Amino acid sequence: MSQLNLRSKRTWLALALIAVIATTLITAFAWTAGWIGQRKTTENLVTEAVQPFPAGFRRAHGKGICYVGNFRPNKDIMSLSTARVFSQPNIPIIGRFSIGTGDPHAVDSSTKTISMALLLTTDDKQQWRMAMNNVPYFPTHNPEGFLAMRKATAPDPATGKPDPERVARFLQEYPEAEKFLKMTAAATPPDSFASATFYSVNTFLLVSENGKKQPIRWMMRPHEAQLPLAETKQQQSTDNFLFDDLRHTLEEQPLMWDLVLQLAQPNDPTNDPSQPWPQDRQQIIAGTLQVTSVIDQAKGACRDINFDPSIVPAGIEVSDDPILSARSGAYSHSFNRREREIGYGKATDAVGK
Amino acid sequence: MNNQENTPITTHNHFNLTARILHWLMAVMILAMLFIGVGMMSSLHYRLWLINLHRPLGIAILLLVIVRLINRLRNPPPPLPASLPQWQVLAAKGSHILLYLLMFALPLIGWVMLSAAGYPIVLFKGFNLPAIAPTSPVLYAWLRDAHSILAWLLFVVVIGHLSAALMHALIYRDGVFSSMAKGSNQQE
Numbered sequence: 001m002s003q004l005n006l007r008s009k010r011t012w013l014a015l016a017l018i019a020v021i022a023t024t025l026i027t028a029f030a031w032t033a034g035w036i037g038q039r040k041t042t043e044n045l046v047t048e049a050v051q052p053f054p055a056g057f058r059r060a061h062g063k064g065i066c067y068v069g070n071f072r073p074n075k076d077i078m079s080l081s082t083a084r085v086f087s088q089p090n091i092p093i094i095g096r097f098s099i100g101t102g103d104p105h106a107v108d109s110s111t112k113t114i115s116m117a118l119l120l121t122t123d124d125k126q127q128w129r130m131a132m133n134n135v136p137y138f139p140t141h142n143p144e145g146f147l148a149m150r151k152a153t154a155p156d157p158a159t160g161k162p163d164p165e166r167v168a169r170f171l172q173e174y175p176e177a178e179k180f181l182k183m184t185a186a187a188t189p190p191d192s193f194a195s196a197t198f199y200s201v202n203t204f205l206l207v208s209e210n211g212k213k214q215p216i217r218w219m220m221r222p223h224e225a226q227l228p229l230a231e232t233k234q235q236q237s238t239d240n241f242l243f244d245d246l247r248h249t250l251e252e253q254p255l256m257w258d259l260v261l262q263l264a265q266p267n268d269p270t271n272d273p274s275q276p277w278p279q280d281r282q283q284i285i286a287g288t289l290q291v292t293s294v295i296d297q298a299k300g301a302c303r304d305i306n307f308d309p310s311i312v313p314a315g316i317e318v319s320d321d322p323i324l325s326a327r328s329g330a331y332s333h334s335f336n337r338r339e340r341e342i343g344y345g346k347a348t349d350a351v352g353k
Numbered sequence: 354m355n356n357q358e359n360t361p362i363t364t365h366n367h368f369n370l371t372a373r374i375l376h377w378l379m380a381v382m383i384l385a386m387l388f389i390g391v392g393m394m395s396s397l398h399y400r401l402w403l404i405n406l407h408r409p410l411g412i413a414i415l416l417l418v419i420v421r422l423i424n425r426l427r428n429p430p431p432p433l434p435a436s437l438p439q440w441q442v443l444a445a446k447g448s449h450i451l452l453y454l455l456m457f458a459l460p461l462i463g464w465v466m467l468s469a470a471g472y473p474i475v476l477f478k479g480f481n482l483p484a485i486a487p488t489s490p491v492l493y494a495w496l497r498d499a500h501s502i503l504a505w506l507l508f509v510v511v512i513g514h515l516s517a518a519l520m521h522a523l524i525y526r527d528g529v530f531s532s533m534a535k536g537s538n539q540q541e
Binding site: 004010011014015017018021022025026028029032033034039040041042043045125126127143144304305306310311314317318322324325326328329332333335336339340342343344 | 387388391392393394395396397398399400401402404470471472473478479481488489490491492493494495497498508512515516519520523524
């Protein structure tokens with residue numbers, strides 16, 4: 001019986017049907033994986049600014065330094081969130097300071113964007129990961145807009161500058177990005193990590209004991225004041241002035257930031273990180289971050305940590321902010337690529353070899 | 354005919370009810386899981402939603418495959434038809450062993466891999482699984498690649514298994530498909 005009767009029309013019809021089912025499934029799988037079709041994927045968010053890309057480094061914000069310290073919460077926040085981070089008196093932290101360039105060997109003056117990432121692990125084994133820049137909001141309302149902006153603002157090979165027509169076309173589609181481009185163009189370069197404010201541009205939800213959800217955004221507000229301009233100018237002559245400054249300061253004293261929560265009102269947008277909430281929204285200091293020392297990132301624990309901001313502890317939830325999901329995917333690809341290089345022994349200066 | 358009545362145990366033609374329920378339930382779960390897996394690594398918008406499904410669904414598959422293997426060992430499957438050529442018997446047995454291996458390996462590798470990366474292994478909000486390996490870039494790199502490669506292999510084997518099952522259902526009509534699709538009229 002288990003022989004194919006190739007003279008039967010029925011056999012051929014059945015074989016055709018089976019081929020159609022198998023091909024449909026394979027095509028759907030390949031499309032979902034992003035191997036076929038024009039669908040934009042999180043892989044598109046990850047670019048490698050230098051070729052060949054140095055093995056073992058982060059694809060974005062590759063130049064950085066690890067730090068350790070602690071976080072002491074303000075216990076008043078316990079009424080808004082059940083997260084252990086707001087009740088455990090002293091939480092050890094691991095983090096990373098970095099600059100916003102694609103080249104892990106860039107000079108510190110090559111960008112105005114600087115970042116702070118951190119991982120808080122509480123005694124109930126819950127984790128809170130953050131990745132923040134010194135920029136108070138995101139350029140576009142969705143990840144497609146971010147991809148479009150990168151394309152539109154890329155330097156034209158002929159002039160070395162972005163093509164104004166392409167920028168104008170981009171702004172027609174994503175008008176919200178105009179204020180971001182103006183703000184970043186006018187921004188003064190940071191003079192130190194210690195005096196910078198770092199923002200979680202995405203919205204999260206605090207969940208209280210009775211299940212009430214409060215949308216929040218936050219910033220890390222420094223205790224340290226800006227340096228006088230003259231002193232800054234002198235420092236900026238060296239390639240690593242931001243990291244050198246951080247190292248020297250920490251040899252003398254720890255650095256502190258307040259975790260400042262901004263509480264949304266009912267109609268504030270939670271799904272659009274390009275829209276800052278009004279300045280008069282209630283702000284609460286949720287705790288104080290103390291950075292005590294730094295370790296070279298080739299040897300520090302931060303090297304092998306993916307500071308994916310969607311990883312939040314019980315008592316805090318992600319919102320419907322679409323950038324958060326896209327960031328999580330992009331960070332994961334970057335993490336997988338560099339851990340692959342490190343794990344397979346291909347990394348050199350990224351691991352201090 | 355008389356022979357059959359005397360030895361009912363050796364002539365069962367159908368998987369038992371537990372096996373059939375587990376098979377079809379897991380068929381849906383595994384196919385969904387494969388799509389969720391590649392989808393969460395590509396989707397610009399649905400990653401968080403998909404990854405929150407991926408972990409509990411993986412653990413559910415791991416638990417169900419344990420139950421399924423115990424059931425299979427206690428209730429051997431019906432014999433394949435004698436008319437089946439030897440190479441098809443080998444292909445059937447080989448692919449079934451491979452399917453079982455992959456159903457065990459993929460969730461376990463996923464769990465060890467997340468442990469090696471230092472990620473919290475959130476099963477559902479507020480409940481994390483413990484790490485079952487030390488954090489290590491070497492371990493993570495190897496297991497992360499293994500997780501992908503074995504998932505693609507599972508997809509290929511699932512497509513082959515489905516196609517072969519449809520061949521039995523639509524062309525050979527030798528009872529192989531119905532042994533998993535329905536119970537025996539007389540016995541159950």
